[in-house]
Amino acid sequence: MKSYFKHYLIFSTLIILSISGFAQVKPVQLDKKIKKQVVEHIVEKLNTNYVYLDTAVKMGEFIRHQLSKGVYDTIKTPAVFAAQLTKDLLSVYHDGHLSVRFYPDLKLDADTKDADAEKKEAERFLKFRKSVNLGFDKAEILPGNIGYLKIRGFFEPDAEAKAMATAALRFVSNSQYLILDLRSNGGGDPDMVKYICGFFFKNRTHLNDLYTRKDKSTAAYWTTPDSILNTLKTIPIYVLTSKKTFSGGEELTYDLQTQKRAIIIGETTGGGAHPVQPFAAGYGFVANIPYARAINPITKTNWEATGVKPDIAVEADKALDTAIVNIKNSQHQ
Known part of the structure; x- marks a missing residue:
């Protein structure tokens, strides 16, 4: 099943x-x-x-x-x-x-x-997917033509989820800057992380690998560059994080940070780099066991236990204001 x-x-x-x-x-x-x-x-x-x-x-x-x-x-x-x-x-x-x-x-x-x-x-x-709008909480244009996208989690990138992600990104695609708010993002499917990253890179880019211990296999994650929303490939990106940012939310943050594609603002993230799978343990008990680990192609490691450290460290509730100030300052340089 x-x-x-x-x-x-x-x-x-x-x-x-x-x-x-x-x-x-x-x-x-x-x-x-x-x-x-x-x-x-x-x-x-x-x-x-x-x-x-x-x-x-x-x-x-x-x-x-x-x-x-x-x-x-x-x-x-x-x-x-x-x-x-x-x-x-x-x-x-x-x-x-x-x-x-x-x-x-x-x-x-x-x-x-x-x-x-x-x-x-x-x-x-x-029903659950619809109740959380497939993980996309908010898309808006802030004063100064700053795109703002709040993503709470990542579902499997089936046709419906891809359509939602594309619609949200299309809405902010004419912005001069983009803020990705991942402060409440608890993770999700790494394939959706890869799909979203495809909008942010000009060329096919190696984001991450997942090594599975049981069969000693490695799955590589590369972007597939989007050919429609071309403005997003060069748009300056700011990512907001908190201590609650976890798992797939951390992967998106780490991928963009290590590729020097975004400035990270907020708190050090939760520190979970091991994808999990449920296993029956009998009598209704389920063991949720991390079965693989992420390997970044640039750092050769991941964010497990350490979290992703922001480029600009501030309290989570000040991250958005800090990003806006940073953007305004960059416009005067």
Whole structure:
């Protein structure tokens, strides 16, 4: 079954808002046997998939240790058990994409064929996409012919999402300057990041690579230059960031910064460079495990744990005003 849930996960700032309509919680009677089986499933999935094997081993050893010491014995509810497992895993290494959740109605088994469930999942996802306007919050022209585009997240660049991105960029394409507001951007699909970047470069540009540990494969991300909105290829770009800017929002920021295509203004971002995938851990528990890491072709590294550092550091709520002042100053140089 095609899993739309993966896109909920990577669109991380919005998942909390959407998941309440995803499934109704069924009661699970937790006992030592169930807890042990869930822990062992998580350990196996970590060891097989987590981006760093040595860290995966340490995480697995720690939650096994916690189990054997009786730390989980008094936990009665699945949500609390999932939260404690997440806390313990992150105590070994704080990967912002890693978590354990309880979604009892979610089916992740590739062998599970349920056309009705798949249809309902697709309908929920479509409704969710529309409710957040496919991640595009605002497009406007500020005084001084400054284009302003606020993007909260990135969905898979299907025809509908591409049309929305193109429409938003077309609206600001006659501006003299462009401000991309990513202060509330929690991430999303790297293919949409690549698609948007295609409007900002004259030539085909190597943005990023994703290395998957399990099969030791590398996927390269290059822009496909847009041939319609040519003014965007040279427009000066300012990117606004905050501590909440995360994952795909950080990738767009980092891509533009390392290519010297934008000035970054705001706060150091959250520091999540590992794409995530959900894995069933039994009894309705889901382990959201980072399975790959980004490798920038220029820096040969990424923003994991460190975040993307702004070129002009200011508090997030002052970033827009600072960008406007910076633009006005540049006009007088």
